[in-house]
Amino acid sequence: MGLVESGKMPKSLTKLLNMSRRYSMWVYQWGLACCAIEMGAAFASPRYDVMRLGVIPLPASPRQADFLVVSGTVTDKMAPAVRRLWEQMPDPKYVISMGSCANCGGPYWDSYSVTKGVDQIVPVDVYVPGCPPRPEALLEGIVLLQERIMNEDMAERWKGDPIVVE
Amino acid sequence: MIELLALNPSWWQETFLIKVPIGLLAVLLPAGTIVYLYLFKAISFMQSRLGPMEAGPYGSLQLLAEVGKWLQKEDIFPSKADKFVFAAAPFVVLMSTFLLVVVLPAGPDALFVDLDAGIYLAMAVSSVSVIGILMAGWSSANKYSLLGGIRAAGQLIAYELPLILAVVGVVIQAGTMNMQGIVLAQAEGEIFGWGGIGNPFILTQFIGFVIFMIAVQAELTQAPFDMPVAESELVTGYLTEYSGIRFLLFFIGEFASAGVFSAIAAVLFFGGWYIPGIDAGSQVFNVIGPLVLATKTMIIAFLIFWFRFTFPRFREDQLQRLAWKFLIPLSLVNIALTGVLKVAL
Amino acid sequence: MSITTENEQLAYIASQAADARVNVEVETDEGMTLNLGPQHPATHGTLRIIAKLDGEKVVAAEPIMGYMHRGYEKLTEVRTYPQVTTLINRIDWLGSFANEVPFILAAEQLMEVEAPPRAQWIRTILFELSRIANVCLFLGDMAVQVGATTPVFYAFRDREFVLNQIERVTGGRFHPNFDRIGGLKDDLPKGWIEETRGALDRMKSFCDEMEELVLGNEIFQARTRNIGVIPGDVALSYGLSGANLRASGVDWDIRRDANVGLVYDQVDWKVWTHPDGDSFARFWVRLQETREACNIIEQLLGSIPSGPIMAKVPRIIKVPEGEAYVATENPLGEMGYYVVSKGDLTPFRVKIRSASFSNMSITPWILKDVFVPDIISILASLYFILGDIDR
Amino acid sequence: MVAQNVFFAILALLMIVSALKVVTTKNIVHAALWLVLVLAGVAGQFLLLGAEFVGVTQILVYIGAVIVLLLFGVMLTKASIGDEENINMPNRVLPAVIGTLMFAVMSYSIIDSYRGEELPKETVTNAARVSDSIFSDFIIPFEAVSVLLLAALIGAVVIARKEVA
Amino acid sequence: MSQLPGLLKGLKVTFRTMIQTLFPDGLLKPIPKPSKGALTVQYPHVKEAPPARARGVIALHEGNCTACMLCARECPDWCIYIEGHKELAPPRREGGKPRQVNALDRFDIDYSLCMFCGICVEVCPFDALFWTPEYEFSELKLADLLHDKERLGEWMETVPDFEEYEDGSEQKVRKVPR
Amino acid sequence: MSDFLRSYLTVAVFGVLACALVGAFVGLSALIRPARKQDQKYLTYESGVDPVGTGWTQSNIRYYIFALLFVMFDVEAVFIFPWATRLEQYGLFGLIEMAIFIFILLLGLLYAWRKGVLKWS
Amino acid sequence: MTIAQYLLLSSVLFCIGIYGVLARKNGVMVLMSIELILNAVNINLVAFSALTDNIAGEVFALFVIAIAAAEVGVGLAIVLLIFRNKKNVDLSEIDLMKG
Amino acid sequence: MADIPEHLLKRAQAAREKAETEQPVDEQPSSEPAETDTAVAVVEEEVIDVDEKAEKTLNKIIEGLGEKVLSSHIAPNRGLWIRVSSENWRQTAQFLHDELDCTFFDWLSVIDWMPSPYGRELDTEQDIEPEQDSTEPEQMEWGYTGGDTRFQLICRVYSISNGIGIMVKADLDNQSPRALSLIPIYPGANWHEREAREMFGVTFDEHPDLRNIYLPGDFEGHPLRKDYPLLSRRMKPWPGIVDVEAMPGEDK
Ligand code: SF4
Numbered sequence A: 001m002g003l004v005e006s007g008k009m010p011k012s013l014t015k016l017l018n019m020s021r022r023y024s025m026w027v028y029q030w031g032l033a034c035c036a037i038e039m040g041a042a043f044a045s046p047r048y049d050v051m052r053l054g055v056i057p058l059p060a061s062p063r064q065a066d067f068l069v070v071s072g073t074v075t076d077k078m079a080p081a082v083r084r085l086w087e088q089m090p091d092p093k094y095v096i097s098m099g100s101c102a103n104c105g106g107p108y109w110d111s112y113s114v115t116k117g118v119d120q121i122v123p124v125d126v127y128v129p130g131c132p133p134r135p136e137a138l139l140e141g142i143v144l145l146q147e148r149i150m151n152e153d154m155a156e157r158w159k160g161d162p163i164v165v166e
Numbered sequence B: 001m002i003e004l005l006a007l008n009p010s011w012w013q014e015t016f017l018i019k020v021p022i023g024l025l026a027v028l029l030p031a032g033t034i035v036y037l038y039l040f041k042a043i044s045f046m047q048s049r050l051g052p053m054e055a056g057p058y059g060s061l062q063l064l065a066e067v068g069k070w071l072q073k074e075d076i077f078p079s080k081a082d083k084f085v086f087a088a089a090p091f092v093v094l095m096s097t098f099l100l101v102v103v104l105p106a107g108p109d110a111l112f113v114d115l116d117a118g119i120y121l122a123m124a125v126s127s128v129s130v131i132g133i134l135m136a137g138w139s140s141a142n143k144y145s146l147l148g149g150i151r152a153a154g155q156l157i158a159y160e161l162p163l164i165l166a167v168v169g170v171v172i173q174a175g176t177m178n179m180q181g182i183v184l185a186q187a188e189g190e191i192f193g194w195g196g197i198g199n200p201f202i203l204t205q206f207i208g209f210v211i212f213m214i215a216v217q218a219e220l221t222q223a224p225f226d227m228p229v230a231e232s233e234l235v236t237g238y239l240t241e242y243s244g245i246r247f248l249l250f251f252i253g254e255f256a257s258a259g260v261f262s263a264i265a266a267v268l269f270f271g272g273w274y275i276p277g278i279d280a281g282s283q284v285f286n287v288i289g290p291l292v293l294a295t296k297t298m299i300i301a302f303l304i305f306w307f308r309f310t311f312p313r314f315r316e317d318q319l320q321r322l323a324w325k326f327l328i329p330l331s332l333v334n335i336a337l338t339g340v341l342k343v344a345l
Numbered sequence C: 001m002s003i004t005t006e007n008e009q010l011a012y013i014a015s016q017a018a019d020a021r022v023n024v025e026v027e028t029d030e031g032m033t034l035n036l037g038p039q040h041p042a043t044h045g046t047l048r049i050i051a052k053l054d055g056e057k058v059v060a061a062e063p064i065m066g067y068m069h070r071g072y073e074k075l076t077e078v079r080t081y082p083q084v085t086t087l088i089n090r091i092d093w094l095g096s097f098a099n100e101v102p103f104i105l106a107a108e109q110l111m112e113v114e115a116p117p118r119a120q121w122i123r124t125i126l127f128e129l130s131r132i133a134n135v136c137l138f139l140g141d142m143a144v145q146v147g148a149t150t151p152v153f154y155a156f157r158d159r160e161f162v163l164n165q166i167e168r169v170t171g172g173r174f175h176p177n178f179d180r181i182g183g184l185k186d187d188l189p190k191g192w193i194e195e196t197r198g199a200l201d202r203m204k205s206f207c208d209e210m211e212e213l214v215l216g217n218e219i220f221q222a223r224t225r226n227i228g229v230i231p232g233d234v235a236l237s238y239g240l241s242g243a244n245l246r247a248s249g250v251d252w253d254i255r256r257d258a259n260v261g262l263v264y265d266q267v268d269w270k271v272w273t274h275p276d277g278d279s280f281a282r283f284w285v286r287l288q289e290t291r292e293a294c295n296i297i298e299q300l301l302g303s304i305p306s307g308p309i310m311a312k313v314p315r316i317i318k319v320p321e322g323e324a325y326v327a328t329e330n331p332l333g334e335m336g337y338y339v340v341s342k343g344d345l346t347p348f349r350v351k352i353r354s355a356s357f358s359n360m361s362i363t364p365w366i367l368k369d370v371f372v373p374d375i376i377s378i379l380a381s382l383y384f385i386l387g388d389i390d391r
Numbered sequence D: 001m002v003a004q005n006v007f008f009a010i011l012a013l014l015m016i017v018s019a020l021k022v023v024t025t026k027n028i029v030h031a032a033l034w035l036v037l038v039l040a041g042v043a044g045q046f047l048l049l050g051a052e053f054v055g056v057t058q059i060l061v062y063i064g065a066v067i068v069l070l071l072f073g074v075m076l077t078k079a080s081i082g083d084e085e086n087i088n089m090p091n092r093v094l095p096a097v098i099g100t101l102m103f104a105v106m107s108y109s110i111i112d113s114y115r116g117e118e119l120p121k122e123t124v125t126n127a128a129r130v131s132d133s134i135f136s137d138f139i140i141p142f143e144a145v146s147v148l149l150l151a152a153l154i155g156a157v158v159i160a161r162k163e164v165a
Numbered sequence E: 001m002s003q004l005p006g007l008l009k010g011l012k013v014t015f016r017t018m019i020q021t022l023f024p025d026g027l028l029k030p031i032p033k034p035s036k037g038a039l040t041v042q043y044p045h046v047k048e049a050p051p052a053r054a055r056g057v058i059a060l061h062e063g064n065c066t067a068c069m070l071c072a073r074e075c076p077d078w079c080i081y082i083e084g085h086k087e088l089a090p091p092r093r094e095g096g097k098p099r100q101v102n103a104l105d106r107f108d109i110d111y112s113l114c115m116f117c118g119i120c121v122e123v124c125p126f127d128a129l130f131w132t133p134e135y136e137f138s139e140l141k142l143a144d145l146l147h148d149k150e151r152l153g154e155w156m157e158t159v160p161d162f163e164e165y166e167d168g169s170e171q172k173v174r175k176v177p178r
Numbered sequence F: 001m002s003d004f005l006r007s008y009l010t011v012a013v014f015g016v017l018a019c020a021l022v023g024a025f026v027g028l029s030a031l032i033r034p035a036r037k038q039d040q041k042y043l044t045y046e047s048g049v050d051p052v053g054t055g056w057t058q059s060n061i062r063y064y065i066f067a068l069l070f071v072m073f074d075v076e077a078v079f080i081f082p083w084a085t086r087l088e089q090y091g092l093f094g095l096i097e098m099a100i101f102i103f104i105l106l107l108g109l110l111y112a113w114r115k116g117v118l119k120w121s
Numbered sequence G: 001m002t003i004a005q006y007l008l009l010s011s012v013l014f015c016i017g018i019y020g021v022l023a024r025k026n027g028v029m030v031l032m033s034i035e036l037i038l039n040a041v042n043i044n045l046v047a048f049s050a051l052t053d054n055i056a057g058e059v060f061a062l063f064v065i066a067i068a069a070a071e072v073g074v075g076l077a078i079v080l081l082i083f084r085n086k087k088n089v090d091l092s093e094i095d096l097m098k099g
Numbered sequence H: 001m002a003d004i005p006e007h008l009l010k011r012a013q014a015a016r017e018k019a020e021t022e023q024p025v026d027e028q029p030s031s032e033p034a035e036t037d038t039a040v041a042v043v044e045e046e047v048i049d050v051d052e053k054a055e056k057t058l059n060k061i062i063e064g065l066g067e068k069v070l071s072s073h074i075a076p077n078r079g080l081w082i083r084v085s086s087e088n089w090r091q092t093a094q095f096l097h098d099e100l101d102c103t104f105f106d107w108l109s110v111i112d113w114m115p116s117p118y119g120r121e122l123d124t125e126q127d128i129e130p131e132q133d134s135t136e137p138e139q140m141e142w143g144y145t146g147g148d149t150r151f152q153l154i155c156r157v158y159s160i161s162n163g164i165g166i167m168v169k170a171d172l173d174n175q176s177p178r179a180l181s182l183i184p185i186y187p188g189a190n191w192h193e194r195e196a197r198e199m200f201g202v203t204f205d206e207h208p209d210l211r212n213i214y215l216p217g218d219f220e221g222h223p224l225r226k227d228y229p230l231l232s233r234r235m236k237p238w239p240g241i242v243d244v245e246a247m248p249g250e251d252k
């Protein structure tokens, strides 16, 4: 137990495991706002076809998800649910914040009901700018995340803190 | 096959050194092939996409990545769940699959066991997975799971019957429950006196085949019978709370049973390892038999996934109605017809 | 990095408590309470339906909204008119060009300007294109909700062609911000008309595919016929509009009956209605409307007048005092803006009459005595967009 | 024959432990699952005795159908996760005494009358033999079974309908 | 049952699509070439080209900007930050007086907040801001989404030319300063 | 041991094999997977909110009728399978016997059908 | 293998079943205990069938299985009915006459 | 919040001047219903084209409701407004529904006529704190059909057979704004009224279920009231102030 946390993993095995996490990323079907449609396009449109990258948009339950795309506006009413769902995902888990709303509140920065940035609730690994980001921009974010996974230190991630990238 | 290698192993050696590894392969390989070829690729093509491309050439290593990934996922036991049953459910489901595979013949001598009650045993153990599903649904302590589990069980038992009854027609024709015997009966049978291609029972048991396939579709909870795991309402049904490796096991179980059921269908209706033109007793079949069977299996499995990705799903009551009011009476009629013909001819 | 500050934590706990209260309110002693959402594939994101069940039967269902409430009406009061235009794109995010139009028309009414004909033509074309982009997704999504996976891929596939056309003109795939008071931001780029024709052909074949794959499918029909029947008068009293109303047999279409500012009177087209009022009818009407939209666009493409695309308006827009209400037949139904101006840079009050809000208000009425799977198909057939409900 | 005896012992142990669990566990679903093990053990014993058809039937009917029925019934009666209160009679000593006494008496008489009587080796009865027997000697009971099943179904439907109404 | 035709038609549609994807050259040349038959643009390897007007990211032509603040004021999200100072620039005509111009010290756009509405580009009276269709600028850290003057200037390379207009238009095609 | 028992032993071995496979997977996974306790991780998933109600229901009693019907026809299958293998020998007599048997069971199905327990309300 | 070992096993199961029937209050549990008893009987039947090489024992085991299925069906239906009326399946509190 | 900020004074002054110079032509806020009829009779002299349909409908309404119609307004081809008192709110709706066949319920909302106390000058960095109670009712201006009170209920119903939409306004009490719910006539009003309650704090009597519809249950305040502040706007410095450093030697 806890082979990884103890740091006794051989390098090559770490690489292999990172690789498998990189190419098998299940993302769960959850859209929040307009960005969700572009996310849907990235997932379901044959033009973008995110499955190519190994991102499988099958699960509808967070229990089977590897990463979460916060695609759109997070309102104060929604924020607890976002947090809850993120918490219910099994580790190792990742978060992509998609669109201005999720990044910072975006067009609703001055609204009374919108959370100003999802990183106040959950730790975010990749920020994808745009309003909405084109599907390919999301793909870029995913590729970025994959690279990040490829190079990450498993022991650090297993402890749960997102790796600090310098 | 063993004779070909001019070995004479003891029973224990034979079982543990040959049959067990081959059995593992026979379960996992079709499952993997089906997932990759159909779930990832063929379906993508049907939707004018490509499917996995990045992991290995044409995404061929995707499955390895999947397994590697799932191994690393945290294994969550919800605090309210019944831990023991929750953990045990995947065992039951997978066990049902493995017990199904055991009766399959892949050549005149290439078989795991040659049971007198072969197909009967298969039918018996196929219903065991219902228990696993009920266990999973109940122990998760989750509403979606419970509803999904009960729906699944209700559906599985409703379609278990057409499945069994569709087989009866074949048994009547073959006059045996032995799987090997059924293959031979097809190989040596004749259609109205013409034995050119033997008698693959698909020809004389077409109704039975249709019923069997519909029932298999339902047994595998694939669309249009995927109410229990209906994503758009029950999240993932009885699997909702499963994460990590246990989910993967269910996943493997699902597709492995797809493979096994397709193989059973191939044996029952398409002549199993036999292809017309070669003498059924010939040693050749010990070599090409497995391949022939695998090919037939894959073709049938394609049907399953083709349907799955084309049709909308039935509602629970429509599904039950279809089973009880249409399929079961029809299969009884089929049995009656086959019986009458058998006795009359 | 998870900056869960103390304040954040407090707010979090408070809202949890609020949630718990809702739960208590709906708690029943008999039967089971099924909670769909806020994260649930059936609810297009963030709607939450609480259904009290007896077995598989729904005794009562209560939608809980507001998970996507972004405060548009307040924000419009602190934004200038051009800024409002870009903001309201995001109400119905699928047909966003159509969102701008009624607001711009209302402002134009107050300013007493009229867009030049070319602008009106292009507006109408884009309006219908966004209808296609919107409804096209409905066609696929409805199929997904009743369990067919493939149609939605086709919908996304062919929708891309339409989006491309919208993007080529406006620069945004679906937040165009293209309409201006008095006209349009820019003119059509070269070659656009021809390409649009191609996209329309694609759409038409998509409609045919949908008809074969979904509409004609017996399972689909079994799932939708006689499910969720809304009689015409009930629909009216709940303020249902658009295809939902027409599927209940009410022959009313703002484009034909109360058209403002768009050029529907220049084309030859038909309003589709269906007498049944069930989920199937709603799907059918929308499918026909998609075809009709292709038809309208094709006619308009051939007859775009030449000329300017902007009327004379001051550079800094101040809308004179007054009140105006303009509604258009948006993809989701009647969308209108009630604009009260006091002559400032910003509107004084904007009441947004969004289609989905009214369309959804019928859910407690209609989700009675149905089965759980029907919740999904009925909701899907009513077709709502969360931004359009919650605003 | 040694192997048979070994397997018999394993199965018997499994069955007895599971059977005890069935009657002592406090959770109904667990009880049903332990019962599965008992039934599977019984099937195994049948196979050891060479009764192939009965053994497989045991799996098909008991594990595949009766247990499912039981589980359904359990879930329909709100089986909660965790132990249930109030599942046992207040007085369990008396039943235990009765059970032990009965076992003592029975085992005594069994050992007394059948000590050392060996079973014939390797008899395998296949389905055909069973079938022939049914369709020659037991045709009346056979038809009677169908009537019985019909009666059971009708009874259950009546009860359930009362419920639905 | 009369159920079959509708179901079969559906099967036909999906099967046809599969064949079209697998064998884009028709069944006479049955060499599977899905990457040609599918509509997919295989992202990291191939990139689609969005239309010229696409609003991907804003490029700044620093030379034109006079720090007039119009864009910052009109921006609905308040996400443009400008600081400037006055400066003497060489005269426009030979021998004229040196002109007083506003020079930019800081021009930041916060893309984490920007709503990509295009108002700033539209209101800029001096043609200093342009849209480019680039879309690849995701970041691992939020702070990196604040693009400064230099970064915005780099985007200038990717600004496409303005497109011609469709017949019947009275708009003039503008030029991108390079 | 006889071939017969050996065959069934193989069957049992395969059953054990399934368990071994599951066990191996779970064990392997236990070596490398993380275990990060987060209080809410173990809450029941319910679309992102606190679970409503106790989570238990009396589900539809109709399911029970279906299960019962299933049991009935399952028993039928028990008799029909051996019969099917020997039908040739029994001839018309066997046919009629089975026809009566099935007919009686069908009466049950018919009864349930007519009483409307196969429908949902 | 001797017949005695089967008979002993069967009697163990039988007695456990008896204990269950007497000690359990929950209707479903009682049904399960009855299943134990029936299975004990079946073991006896099959064992004797093997001993005497008479197929009748096995055939009767089959019939017993069939009847047991019917019995569970009806029994559970009654338990369900009780449950619906009383909200529990406590056999000790049931006055059968009032049902 | 000590003294009144200068800009606010300026604004108030400007508003007062404006009100003096451009007296509204037709929509005098009328206190007595007697005058209303005349106001109705002299609709819109400035407009040349006449909306016959609207006028006919208006006549019918006045016929049916008589004095209950406090005032009305026709914007030709744009719409028809009438104003009633909040006591007659439901009766009016009932009349429109029954007599004029306005079966289509369009929407219902509230307008807060109080000028917003918040604002920003172009050269201040922060938003300004408003003066407490700095706004009195007389500073308010009402739109078409005038008004008396801060909150006005407005609802639009549509008659498909006649092809005309009618906007009905009603003045609400300043202290405790309330009106009868329209649910018995238009069930669709349910959510609209919940929304109005939540956003403006207007109570609808006889409404079965006036819970919050959008905001979390513990949200305080009514966001669409003009005196509800948008905090972020007041916290964040406005980047638009001209921030060009002067040349050396030049003063600002
Ligand atoms: S970032 Fe823009 S497109 Fe995305 S959800 Fe927010 S407003 Fe919609």
Ligand code: SF4
Pocket: E074, E075, E076, E077, E078, E079, E080, E109, E113, E114, E115, E116, E117, E118, E119, E120, E121
């Ligand atoms: S695009 Fe819009 S939001 Fe973005 S910087 Fe320009 S004006 Fe601001």
Ligand code: SF4
Pocket: E064, E065, E066, E067, E068, E069, E070, E071, E072, E082, E123, E124, E125, E126, E127, E128, E129
């Ligand atoms: S409006 Fe144009 S010139 Fe003025 S500051 Fe902005 S970019 Fe520079």
